[in-house]
Amino acid sequence: METPKRPEPGPAPLTVPPPADRFLAGRTALVTGAAGGIGQACAQALAAAGAHVYVVDKAAEAAEELAKRIGGTARVVDLSVPEAVDSLPDDADLVVNNAGLQHVAPVHEFPPDRFALIHRVMVEAPFRILRRTLPGMYERGWGRVINISSVHGLRASPYKSAYVSAKHALEGLSKVVALEAAPHGVTSNCVNPGYVRTPLVENQIAAQARTHGITEEEVVGKVMLERSAIKRLIEPEDVAEAVLWLCGPGTSHITGTSLSMDGGWTAN
DSSP states (O other), X not given: XXXXXXXXXXXXXXXXXXXXXXXXXXXXXXXXXXXSHHHHHHHHHHHHTXXXXXXXXXXXXXXXXXXXXXTOEEEEOOTTSHHHHTTSOSOOSEEEEOOOOOOOBOGGGOOHHHHHHHHIIIIIHHHHHHHHHHHHHHHHTOEEEEEEOOGXXXXXXXXXXXXXXXXXXXXXXXXXXXXXHGGGTEEEEEEEESSBOOHHHHHHHHHHHXXXXXXXXXXXXXXXXXXXXXXXXXXXXXXXXXXXXXXXTTOTTOOSOEEEESTTXXXX
């Protein structure tokens, strides 16, 4: 009896790459301060590019609503509590350290507890997050660390000792990570916007307008943006686009940098 021949193997199934605008499909992102402002814009942009996003914020309702809307996962955490930070997932392929807060006072009147709080949220929390997520990035051979710094990570302003020193520290942390992570296919960069149209900034504009007896437009143009050549606020979506670009193809050699988005502030 003749043995039936096996059918010839057909061509291997094609692996269809994700569409160009979904270049982060299969990746996981962790964004802090993601419930509003710059963080929310970043979370939305990364999710639209295909990433699963951990929406990290202490504002539970807003974080959960955003996570539901973008198909992500809310993680309600107070970043000033080290144990809470250490409970965050460690499997992120890309981390956006965005969370921050502000307090304005001269150095000799600055509350030490407020200074320490700002540094815990804006320096220690990013360190703790990266300490836990970098090993996984190294193992997978790919990762992106993007720290939302500020023009105040490059320049100082009076009355902002905690914020300015924290952003300068974040810049240093970012550069150290860039040097250590380079052999593993992981980049680390800062994005440095000037004043961004967020609820925090808009509240500051209204308060300064009342205090100085001038219009809100004058506060923006003559006070906040005095040193900027472009006299308009940056939109959160513009910052998110810069973050997305740093995660995209063609940026694997960009590391240890500070991407200024300050309207010409630092050109002075």
